[in-house]
Amino acid sequence: xxxYKLFINxxxxxxxxxxxxxxxxxxxxxxxxxxxxxxKADAEAAIAAARKAFDxxxxxxxxxxxxxxxxxxxxxxxxxxxxxxxxxxxxxxGQIIGLATFGPIQGVGLLRNLxxxxxxxxxxxxxxxxxxxxxxPGREFIRREPIGVCVGIIPWNFPMTMAFWKIAxxxxxxxxxxxxxxxxxxLSALIIAEAAKAAGIPDGVLNVIPGPGGELGNILCTHxxxxxxxxxxxxxxxxxxxxxxxxTVKKVTLELGGKxxxxxxxxxDMDLAVEGAVFGTFxxxxxxxxxxxxxxVSSKIYDEFLGKMKKRAEAIRIGYQMDPTSHMGPLVSKQxxxxxxxxxxxxxxxxxxxxxxxxxxxVKGVKGGFYYAPTIFANVNNKMRIAQEEIFGPVVCVxxxxxxxxxxxxxxxSIYGLGGGVFSSNTARAExxxxxxxxxxxxxxxxxxxxxxxxxxxxxxxxxxxxxxxAGLNEYTQVKRIHVSALADHKTNMSxxxxxxxxxxxxxxxxxxxxxxxxxxxxxxxxxxxxxLGCRRALILTDPGVRKAGLAQLVKDSLxxxxxxxxxxxxxxPDLEAVDAATAVARELKADCIVSVGGGSVIDTxxxxxxxxxxGGKANDHLNFLVLTEPQTPHIAIPTTAGTxxxxxxxxxxTSKGAGRKLFIVDARIMPNVAILDPRFTMSLPxxxxxxxxxDAMTHAIEAVTSIMANQICxxxxxxxxxxxxxxxxLVVADxxxxxxxxxxxxxxxxxxWAFTIAQVGLAHGMAHTIGTLHHVPHGAACGIVLPKVMRYxxxxxxxxxxxxxxxxxxxxxxxxxxxxALAAADAVEALMKKVGHPMRLRDVGVPxxxxxxxxxxxxxxxxxxxxARPVSDPNEVLQIYTQAY
Amino acid sequence: xxxxxxxxxxxxxxxxAIRSFLADKGIQxxxxxxxxxxxxxxxxxxxxxxxxxxxxxxxxxxxxxxxINPETHQLVGEVTISYxxxxxxxxxxxxxxxxxxxxxxxxxxxxxI
Numbered sequence: 001x002x003x004y005k006l007f008i009n010x011x012x013x014x015x016x017x018x019x020x021x022x023x024x025x026x027x028x029x030x031x032x033x034x035x036x037x038x039x040k041a042d043a044e045a046a047i048a049a050a051r052k053a054f055d056x057x058x059x060x061x062x063x064x065x066x067x068x069x070x071x072x073x074x075x076x077x078x079x080x081x082x083x084x085x086x087x088x089x090x091x092x093x094g095q096i097i098g099l100a101t102f103g104p105i106q107g108v109g110l111l112r113n114l115x116x117x118x119x120x121x122x123x124x125x126x127x128x129x130x131x132x133x134x135x136x137p138g139r140e141f142i143r144r145e146p147i148g149v150c151v152g153i154i155p156w157n158f159p160m161t162m163a164f165w166k167i168a169x170x171x172x173x174x175x176x177x178x179x180x181x182x183x184x185x186x187l188s189a190l191i192i193a194e195a196a197k198a199a200g201i202p203d204g205v206l207n208v209i210p211g212p213g214g215e216l217g218n219i220l221c222t223h224x225x226x227x228x229x230x231x232x233x234x235x236x237x238x239x240x241x242x243x244x245x246x247x248t249v250k251k252v253t254l255e256l257g258g259k260x261x262x263x264x265x266x267x268x269d270m271d272l273a274v275e276g277a278v279f280g281t282f283x284x285x286x287x288x289x290x291x292x293x294x295x296x297v298s299s300k301i302y303d304e305f306l307g308k309m310k311k312r313a314e315a316i317r318i319g320y321q322m323d324p325t326s327h328m329g330p331l332v333s334k335q336x337x338x339x340x341x342x343x344x345x346x347x348x349x350x351x352x353x354x355x356x357x358x359x360x361x362x363v364k365g366v367k368g369g370f371y372y373a374p375t376i377f378a379n380v381n382n383k384m385r386i387a388q389e390e391i392f393g394p395v396v397c398v399x400x401x402x403x404x405x406x407x408x409x410x411x412x413x414s415i416y417g418l419g420g421g422v423f424s425s426n427t428a429r430a431e432x433x434x435x436x437x438x439x440x441x442x443x444x445x446x447x448x449x450x451x452x453x454x455x456x457x458x459x460x461x462x463x464x465x466x467x468x469x470x471a472g473l474n475e476y477t478q479v480k481r482i483h484v485s486a487l488a489d490h491k492t493n494m495s496x497x498x499x500x501x502x503x504x505x506x507x508x509x510x511x512x513x514x515x516x517x518x519x520x521x522x523x524x525x526x527x528x529x530x531x532x533l534g535c536r537r538a539l540i541l542t543d544p545g546v547r548k549a550g551l552a553q554l555v556k557d558s559l560x561x562x563x564x565x566x567x568x569x570x571x572x573x574p575d576l577e578a579v580d581a582a583t584a585v586a587r588e589l590k591a592d593c594i595v596s597v598g599g600g601s602v603i604d605t606x607x608x609x610x611x612x613x614x615x616g617g618k619a620n621d622h623l624n625f626l627v628l629t630e631p632q633t634p635h636i637a638i639p640t641t642a643g644t645x646x647x648x649x650x651x652x653x654x655t656s657k658g659a660g661r662k663l664f665i666v667d668a669r670i671m672p673n674v675a676i677l678d679p680r681f682t683m684s685l686p687x688x689x690x691x692x693x694x695x696d697a698m699t700h701a702i703e704a705v706t707s708i709m710a711n712q713i714c715x716x717x718x719x720x721x722x723x724x725x726x727x728x729x730x731l732v733v734a735d736x737x738x739x740x741x742x743x744x745x746x747x748x749x750x751x752x753x754w755a756f757t758i759a760q761v762g763l764a765h766g767m768a769h770t771i772g773t774l775h776h777v778p779h780g781a782a783c784g785i786v787l788p789k790v791m792r793y794x795x796x797x798x799x800x801x802x803x804x805x806x807x808x809x810x811x812x813x814x815x816x817x818x819x820x821x822a823l824a825a826a827d828a829v830e831a832l833m834k835k836v837g838h839p840m841r842l843r844d845v846g847v848p849x850x851x852x853x854x855x856x857x858x859x860x861x862x863x864x865x866x867x868x869a870r871p872v873s874d875p876n877e878v879l880q881i882y883t884q885a886y
Numbered sequence: 887x888x889x890x891x892x893x894x895x896x897x898x899x900x901x902x903a904i905r906s907f908l909a910d911k912g913i914q915x916x917x918x919x920x921x922x923x924x925x926x927x928x929x930x931x932x933x934x935x936x937x938x939x940x941x942x943x944x945x946x947x948x949x950x951x952x953x954i955n956p957e958t959h960q961l962v963g964e965v966t967i968s969y970x971x972x973x974x975x976x977x978x979x980x981x982x983x984x985x986x987x988x989x990x991x992x993x994x995x996x997x998x999i
């Protein structure tokens with residue numbers, strides 16, 4: 001009789017206790033080998049060897065392409081041991097020889113396929129081009145790294161295959177492993193260990209320790225040096241392993257029991273379905289977790305199907321497993337035989353109808369053995385124990401159903417969800433059912449089909465995690481995220497500043513790629529601009545007022561043949577639905593470019609359309625910060641106001657009814673490609689709108705200067721914009737046809753836009769957004785009213801900057817205290833507003849006093865507040881400002 | 887036919903735990919020691935509140951009635967029941983003089999109804 005030893009740290013050794021046990025041939029009940037029986041000391045030695053091997057790095061530290069060479073050597077050694085493995089497996093486990101011979105072939109294939117997958121397709125490192133954190137720029141990537149010491153615990157039904165399923169992914173992904181085979185079938189795993197040794201797999205990387213599960217399980221599943229447990233076996237043991245592993249938070253994958261449904265539809269090919277049901281339940285004596293042991297048959301074909309299945313089952317030849325003519329061999333042990341008999345007895349007691357089988361079988365010429373006949377129960381109710389509990393033998397329940405929906409409901413009426421099948425001549429119908437069954441694998445017109453690149457695992461109490469394929473390899477790695485900051489200066493790091501009194505952000509990036517074309521008659525340049533963008537189908541977005549003024553038509557004429565239509569239904573304060581409506585038109589017209597002609601509402605809508613058109617879905621899908629990775633639908637903006645600066649900014653402000661507030665798309669990739677500043681487009685703007693939109697621009701400029709994100713480039717742009725607005729706003733209010741002043745105001749608004757799109761705005765904008773959302777006050781007017789009050793609120797946090805603002809506003813600050821000069825800036829803003837007839841108080845624009853407190857709470861949640869010079873967190877302070885402005 | 891035979895041994899605290907369980911559920915039934923298959927490969931022993939069948943072996947112990955079918959008894963021998971409630975592990979642990987699998991006594995179970 002052959003003798004097998006434990007394989008620990010690259011050596012075959014006796015158990016520390018000297019104990020051995022016999023492995024039995026289930027086909028004859030005769031012992032075929034003595035095997036060293038591992039105990040606590042051996043398990044600890046194996047874990048120590050695996051730990052040392054992993055930490056040593058001569059396996060875990062190899063590149064995947066270096067490991068593949070060793071795995072190929074391992075596969076070659078398996079191939080050399082193929083015949084021995086197959087014969088031993090058959091004798092040890094009861095697998096018919098015709099099945100066992102596939103084992104080594106599949107093992108070689110698995111080692112080669114998975115190692116190739118790991119070396120060529122597995123995402124060991126992945127860039128994260130967009131991190132989702134707009135405040136911490138840097139390179140983001142993940143590495144997948146081996147977990148460490150893995151424990152594999154495998155069952156007796158497919159001892160060789162299960163050994164490969166555990167060893168191959170663990171080793172290929174750089175881990176080490178301690179494998180515990182089932183005590184009744186330990187031999188093939190030890191032969192695999194011989195092959196690994198011969199292939200030069202480093203000592204300790206693979207260890208194999210047969211021994212009693214109860215004793216070894218306690219050590220393997222609780223030892224602090226074990227990092228992961230992969231178990232295939234019973235749900236009861238798996239549940240206990242999970243509990244044990246939780247003490248040291250080990251990674252756990254479990255492949256557990258099943259009671260899978262094989263659904264036979266009324267349109268199935270009868271012969272195919274019968275063969276599928278027979279193979280699905282009696283293959284390897286039914287000792288397979290995913291067996292389709294509940295055959296659900298349409299009532300329309302039930303009787304015919306049952307008759308054919310009975311006939312087919314009775315034709316299965318039961319014999320000694322090494323006899324190549326045998327279809328079915330023995331069960332694995334007398335305990336398994338007793339369990340099957342117990343369930344068959346129970347089925348009869350429960351009232352199921354035994355159609356065939358239900359008895360032991362004696363094999364001619366063979367003494368002993370645990371043979372059992374293929375057994376079919378009909379008229380089974382799915383609530384019966386034989387339909388709910390896994391039997392793990394050649395016993396099948398045939399259950400009748402009346403509709404596809406009922407079949408799915410019965411299939412799902414189980415604590416398990418491992419496998420399942422559908423037989424139908426209508427693939428679409430079969431796939432609909434397959435989608436409805438809550439299980440890890442569904443086969444259509446087939447059963448028990450595995451493939452190296454296809455994942456296997458369970459839903460519900462059938463398990464956790466997956467084996468095989470990329471998903472299976474993933475289970476043997478852990479993810480490490482690496483962030484490499486792009487910020488070298490701690491004063492640029494907004495997160496660090498949470499623990500600091502220094503709130504300003506010093507460093508900055510400036511990226512404003514919009515091409516600006518400005519001047520008398522600048523519109524004419526649009527014909528070249530659209531050609532330069534490679535576009536031929538521009539859709540003009542505008543609002544009814546602008547269209548009525550003839551401005552949209554002016555643009556259409558300039559586009560000659562490159563315009564597919566004018567959409568003039570953009571509302572003021574656009575919401576997401578407005579974007580979706582415009583996008584639908586753009587899609588219908590197959591627009592390849594958007595030309596926005598209007599104020600901020602139109603241009604922001606156009607930005608939303610460009611993103612939605614490019615990326616699909618609805619506008620609500622795209623309310624994100626800095627997530628776009630490629631150019632969007634080309635956009636040419638022609639502002640008809642001198643205020644928002646939206647023609648050059650990276651922000652679109654859109655009202656979300658769901659959120660009850662204005663939300664944003666913020667991304668450098670939504671900056672329009674071209675902005676055309678043609679004074680003709682603002683010359684018909686009424687005085688009130690001229691003033692309020694200008695105050696929007698003024699607020700952009702002043703808040704950009706005082707923002708915690710302020711920088712020298714933006715300061716230059718903003719301060720000059722303030723100067724230009726202060727000088728030219730009175731001129732255009734006095735004479736709207738003053739073309740030079742109108743153009744200057746447009747340029748000033750654009751410069752302010754460039755300033756704030758990098759430096760951001762502050763509390764005045766947060767408060768104005770609120771008033772606009774809750775009380776429909778025009779944005780520019782709201783900005784103007786609260787701006788001087790916010791400037792005074794900020795005075796002790798941005799006095800130096802406000803002094804510059806005062807000077808830009810024409811205040812002679814010579815001889816003034818810094819604080820007084822700063823406050824003078826607010827006074828100058830108010831003076832300008834009075835001069836141009838801008839509303840001065842919230843009551844003038846219809847905001848009810850009793851709503852100011854609600855406004856304060858609302859404004860406190862606005863993103864713009866984050867960048868305000870003075871930290872904003874107290875609603876009472878915001879309420880005070882609103883009250884001052886009232 | 888009812889025969890008194892040593893089919894089960896109770897560790898301290900078990901009978902009280904069983905009585906409490908039955909009282910909680912409001913049932914008064916014998917406890918069957920049964921073979922159970924909880925999926926993929928290894929059968930185990932379990933307890934089940936059940937009726938007595940004519941062929942069963944029975945034993946009165948601590949005021950409780952235990953039953954087992956003769957084939958199962960022949961397979962597993964005398965069954966020892968203990969009760970654990972420690973570190974998240976709570977329930978009955980069954981071991982037998984002739985173990986049904988290498989995982990005997992590893993898992994815990996409730997009484998199935």
